[in-house]
Amino acid sequence: MPVTAPNAEGARTVALLQQLIRFDTSNPTGDTAALAAFLRTQFEPLGVQTDVIVAPNGKAVHFIARLKGDGSKKPVLLAAHADVVPVERDKWSVEPFAGIEKDGFVYGRGAMDFKGGMAVFARAVMRLAEQKVPLARDVIFLAEADEEEGQYNTSWLAKDHWDKMDAEFALNEGGYILQGADGAVRQVNVTTVEKTSVVLRLRTNGPVGHASRPLPSNETANGKLIAALEKLSVHEPGIRLIPQTRGYLEALARQNPGPTANAVRKIFAVADGRTQALGERELMAAQPANAPLLRALMHNTMAITMIKSGQAANVIPGQAEAIINARLLPGATTDQLIDEVRRVVGDDAVNVDFATPVSQEATRKYYQAKSNIPESSTDTELYRALRTQAAAVWPQAQVVPVLFEAGTDAVAWRERGVPVYGIYPYPLDADILKGMHGHDERIAVRSLYEGTDWVYRVLLDVAKK
């Protein structure tokens, strides 16, 4: 069971999160200026050096606070994105930008992704400042813009301001601290590697005509595109287990003897494709709430996200287009992906390429460079501190390095050789995960207390003199 009793520190994190939620930083437009200004008012009275960097669009604003150490070690950095995804307000049961606390939860857009993490990270750094803890290294807190979308993200920031964000290692969002039905935490996932998001475009052409005289479906742009999408939507790419996914499944099996453990054993029978496929079906049946995540960890995935065609109700359109968002496991290439899509579609009349404003070759190279970014080593002081201090807060928990199924802001550091560890620093369950980018996003107050305790302990461990 959780060991963190209610305390003043946890309460401060909750109060800060409520304030952060009240800044509507929906992206688009991703205006984080007011939130950055607010953070400055929180850090400056503590004597912490601060910086505000405004992007050319005037909206994406990055905030950096640097708590000085004696410089004997390189800095540790905590990064939290300040922007959030938009809301469908009518589907929420509470006002999404009010920071309401109700029934043991803080509700609001960003409560879990990632203003909750921002509150935990910011409070940990403020607390070091308040207590005047002597530090061997600088502790940097970064509230960043344009993580959910937009071009002025951490990669943009790193181009001109790398000196402000350079560190020995960093924390950002990523792994889940999963809570069992009994409330106990048995697994703390720390992401050390991410999938690569690739956007493909399928295009078809056909004769334009009057809708009163339909043409055979296999001749029209729409007919050809629909046939291609039908094949893609039922296509199941094969299982590929990278070491982190293996570790994740092993931990899952240890905690869930019975059907889950049996299914995992079958999935590990790599030489036997049929047993493996059967194992996956059994695992999905045994872990229905986790099924989308587990599928994402084991496969390159493809989602049809946009379909565009037609100008008028009575005109057969001459062009149709679909956008496919693929997520590639480390080591997979875009050449393999495009070959696979072409093979599944099996129709030369369907053009498959990257959806990109720049050239195909430049895009190919960009993805290639991304997929070659090394994973973060677990042989660092910061990773060890995450492990040691997790055991102090959640005695039953095992810390597991994992693959993150989505992309984050980590690439700016990882591509420069700085290890980044991704965490949502609070216990959560499948219900809470549904609120992420969904409706009634929330996080448990108790989870915020535990995360506050954990991250502060981690900072003491890596930065205290």
Ligand SMILES: [Zn+2]
């Ligand atoms: Zn996020």
